[in-house]
Amino acid sequence: MPDAVVIGAGPNGLVAANVLADRGWSVEVLEAQDEPGGAVRSDRGVDPAFVSDLFSSFYPLSAASRVIRSLRLHEWGLRWSHAPAVVAHPLRDGRCAVLERDPERTAAGLDAFAPGDGAAWHDLHDLWTQIAPDALRALFTPFPPVRPGLRLAARLGPAEALRLARTGLLPARRLGEEAFAGDGGRLLLAGNALHADLSPETALGGGLGWLMCMLGQSVGFPVPVGGAGALTDALARRLADRGGTVRCGRRVTQVTVRDGRARGVRTADGEYVAAHRAVLADVTAPALYGGLVAWEHLPGRLRDDMRRFQWDVGTVKVDWALDRPVPWAADGPARAGTVHLADGVDELTRFAAQLARRLVPDRPFLVLGQMTTADPTRSPAGTESAWAYTHVPRTVAGDAGPDGVTGAWTRADRERMADRVEAVVETYAPGFRSTVRARRVLAPPTLEAMDANLRGGAVNGGTTALHQQLLFRPVPGAGRPETPVRGLYLASASAHPGGGVHGAPGANAARAALTRAASPSALLAAGRRGAGRARD
Template sequence: MADAVVIGSGPNGLVAANLLADAGWDVEVLEAQPDPGGAVRSDRGVHPDYVSDLCSAFYPLGVASPVMRALRLQEHGLRWRHAPAVLAHPLPDGRSAVLERDPQATAAGLDALGAGDGAAWLRLYEMWEKVGEELLAALFGPFPPVRAALPLAAAARRAGGLRVLRTLLAPVRTLGEQEFAGPGGPLLLAGSALHTDAFPETTGGAAYGWLLAMLGQRYGWPVPEGGAGELTAALVRRLESRGGRLRCDTPVTSVVVRNGRALGVRTASGEAVRARRAVLADVSAPALYGGLVGWSDLPAPLREDMRRFHWDNATFKVDWALSGPIPWASDGTARAGTVHLSPGMDALTGYSAQLASGHVPSEPFALLGQMTTADPARSPAGTESVWAYTHVPHEVGGDAGPDGITGAWDERERVAMADRLESVVERLAPGFRDRVTARRIIAPPMFSEHDANLPNGALNGGTGLAHQQFVLRPVPGLGRAETPVAGLFLASAAAHPGGGVHGACGANAARAALAHDRPAGRLLLTPGLEGLRRLLT
């Protein structure tokens, strides 16, 4: 028995558990996998001398998030490491757009690609300096952002008022065309937006691209020294130092509900684990609603809402152990921790259109991580630990490329897609293939073997587009961690504010559990929110 049971030990679950332990609650975390961390794990599965991150790798949101910063994980062994440059987008002509840690250096590089583009970049960074921290406080706090609303409104007014809103609501292609003369700035923004499922023509895509690029400009895109798993290890050490408990190899099969309230959980072994105060679920929305909680314990409209739940794109990933650094043809690319690979904006649009029509892209947009460049502990001196991933449809309707990939993802299709991804790198770095010592292919169905929250490698807990954000995440409601079952809180990326390793979803769930446990919460907050939810839905 515990005060709170947390289902899942991904970063959100561990953040939630830490905050509840800080409040003096007795907390138990139950994890289905043999190791904690969910998508934040690392191993030596490609080559025994190389550390590879299984899923997530760079953490601009983690280092910038007020939630994560407040945990002071450096006191529990976490060390951030930075590559010499944050991000590069090599161009087919041998030039490269590079996001440096110094805004002036970034601007100088962009000026070389387009006259006046450095000044345009600095204007975007000035907007960040005026509104960025207030935006983070609003974004990573509970929804609606009551406390953060006034500071954010004041900051937005200083930054330009409605003109800021117009800038951020634009498609990222539109922002690039309006602000820049050359290709560098637009590609840095568009590639960053494509870390979500926002295409170059998506309304609001500029907000994603601008946010991620400016986080890199302000905080960098760091990595944990020694591998992604070290971030998880620090969260676990902090939790255990406060008396929290973690049990791995303990899959939860159901939430026990009686008279509309969550009383605990039942595990695959048949064990009942009682939760005196709350159950927090760091699981996907489809796994919770109609899965861990049966439809008989949920309001009828929720079933139809979940039928319309929209996942983000599937993922195909390759990890490599290289005998030496990638031999990039373009200057500056070798210094960047993260590299975006696409010939240009039109290619990004073509890639996006093929995805939208259910086709495996012929020219994949690839995100590539040079992990030893960022953290020398990842592989022997003079070598490189590298990964790259691209997106593919969940349901493959056809292959826009020459290989006849059907979505069966058998050995032939896995190898064909890995070779296609390697070809993207080889064109920009001739001789890349000659340095491959070992590789590991992770096709879409394999992601859920590492983390059940990532079906087919949907990395963000559901689409990041506007129709499933804020009060619409994961379904139309209040955009909060509360669920229709009293004492049960959604603590995963399926809840506001969504994907990314920032801990805000878990923190919001923990704060909600604490608020509802107080006498005023039981008397006023719980029935009040339920009434408002019914009114809105």
Template sequence: MPDAVVIGAGPNGLVAANLLADEGWSVEVLEEQAEPGGAVRHNREVDADFVSDLFSSFYPLAAASPVLARLGLEDHGLRWSHAPRVLAHPLSDGRCAVLARGIDATASSLDAFHPGDGDAWRRLHEMWERLGPDILDALFTPFPPLRATARLGMRLKAAGGLRMARTLILPVRRMGNEEFRGEGGKLLLAGNALHADLPPEAAGSGGFGWLMSMLGQTYGFPVPVGGAGALTTALVRRLRKRGGILRCEQPVRSIIVRDGRAAGVLTADGETVRARRAVLADVSAPALYGELVSAEHLSSQLIADLRRFQWDLATFKVDWACNGPVPWQAEAATQAGTVHVADGMEELTRFAAQIAMGQVPDRPFALFGQMTTADPSRSPQGTEAAWAYTHVPHVIKSDAGDEGLTGTWSTKEQEIMADRIERQVERFAPGFRSLIRARRVLAPPTLQSLDSNLHGGAINGGTAAMHQQLVFRPVPGTGRPETPVRGLYLASASAHPGGGVHGAPGANAARAALRRHRLPGLARAQRVLTHRDRTGRTPPLTH
């Protein structure tokens, strides 16, 4: 009987398992898919000579995460690579806003749109240098982050107090208009806000766009050398060296609750896996409370709140194997790992408005990844492994493109939507479609079939909007990994601080379990000795 059972071998589940194993706990991880990683995986299915990431690709939050830094994954084979430029936002007239890890290069790009906008970017960066460390501390520690919040409050006061706080909660369109005269800086902020499901007019989208922009300015948008799954491989290798067990193709059907405590899980094939101390669930909140835990163990208020749980937008993704580099009109875009594809702020707002009305956008805003530019090992020299994803509504009422898309995502509808994304790219990179050697289409149902946490193609475990963050995540009055069932912890992106590959939800769940079962004095020493006898190693004593 392991001390802990972890449901799901996504990055959060694997982080949680590693931290528990570091404390001498025996851990068993059960994963429903045939391989670990959740949304951090790659393969060669598009073309045998090309490495294609299935889901996520660029990891600024991983680079900034103290959780992952403390795991020392570089000692387990993980290496990072960067594109020459972090991000580019080209326009159809040939102009291009560029985010680079060198602030002078970023500032110069924005001055080309309007003199003085480079200095405006430097002021936003100075604000990040003052507030960034405490913001990251607040993000990556359990809620409520009392010490980080206290420090952040003092720094906010010194930096202008309410005026600074006001800036961070602005809609990104308003923030851009207040900070910049030209379009370049506005585009960098707004495009980064749309990495989540935050439209340009949403409150708080300015703060999110600023955060993602400054992460790129400071850490870049790095990628694991060899494919996204290299990050997963390092986590699994580390866990196994500490005695942890990973079992794939083991979907969990339900959580066993006895006397109000999580006692283990029941797998789909009828196996009971008991847990001596805790069950940690790297699954979405609706899956945990709506499927795995019987309603009799939950309050009527929680069940009612879950009916109001809001997923982030559905995602439609296309992967390509290209015979050559993408022929962007704006030369600066050729050096960027990530390219934002939309012809200005008005097109971004138009895209968001169409989604809000339940329409499939006719000119979809696309995040475009140039993976060989970021990591030359991804494909043969002179070629490009590329992808793009866009958002679509979960419930589709009409097609703004007049091609009859209904959201059934049949093979025909998938091909129509993939062609639409390619035409959007072609507007900014004439000749792109002629370079395509092969492509793979991942519609929302396909994404969910490959990772059940990606419900309907939602990739962030729930909306990033303000009404479902902090104490409201996943439902009002929570914000922490503890659940109504003793010994059961929510360890997924549905918990604070939410989506992105950084490991914080898993780490928070592991810490909560450790606090609950911290063993004093002799009992702790006896447990360490027992574990040493079983594994031949003595784990670190950190409590």
């Protein structure tokens, strides 16, 4: 009987398992897919000569995460690589905002949009430098983050702490308008905010955009050498060296609850795996509550709250094998690992409004990754392994474009959407289509089939909007990994602090299990069980 059973071998599940194993717990991880990794995997499915990341690719949050750094994954083979520039956002008129690794170069580029915007960028960067250690601790620890919060308040003073809180809650459009006179800084903030499901007018978007920009300045947007799967491989090798086990092709269908406590899990083929101390679930909240755990074991109010749980929007991703680099019209994008494509903040608002109306956008905002630019091992010299993703409504009411995309995501839907994505790239890189050697289209049902946590193509385990963050994640009054069932912990992106590959939900769940096991009542109960076994 393992001390802990972890459901799901995504990054959060593997981080949780490693944290427990470091404390001497025996851990068994059960994964439904045939390989570990969740949304951190790569393959050669587009072209055998090209490595393609199936889901996530760039990992600023991993580089900034104390959790990930503490695991010292370089000792298990993980190496990071960077593109020459972090993010580029070109406009159709030829201008381009570039987030460089060097704040001085970023500021100089923004001054070209409007004199004085470089100084404004330095102001934002200086503030980040002042608060970063405590801000990141607050972000990655269970809510409420008392100690880092108190340190931040003491460092800034009450008045400046309130101003910081206001800045973090601002929509991306408003923060951009307050900070910058020109388009460049506004584009960087708003484009980075739309990595999640936050429109330029949504509260918290400015804070998220600022966070991502500042991480780009401090740690870059690194990628694992050899593909995203290298990060998973390092986590899995580390766990194996600590005595942990990962079993793939083992889909958990039930968490067994007796006397209000999680006792183990049952798999689709009927196997029962008992857990001596804890069950940690790297699954979405809707999959856990009322799914793996029957409602009869849960409070009635939780069932009501889960009816209000809001998913983030769906995703369509196109992977390409290109026989040469993308022929960008502007200079900046050729050096960047990540490129944002939308002709200004107003176009981002237009895109978000179409999603809100449940329309497939006619000019989708794209996040485009140039993987060989970031890591030359991804494809043969002179070529490019690339991808782009965009968001689509979870339920499609219509198509804002002329192609009749239905949202059923048939082959015809997928190909029409991929053509639309390529048309956007072609606008900023004339001749792009002639570089395409092969492509693959991953629509919402495809993504979900490859990773059940990506329900309907949602990549953040639930909306990033303020009403489902902090103590509201996944439901009001939560914000911590503990669940109403003793010994059961939510370890996925549905728990605070949410999506992104940083390992915090997994680490928080593991530490909660360790704390509970070390509590006086738990130790007394363990002693009673031991005495009972001795008598037997």
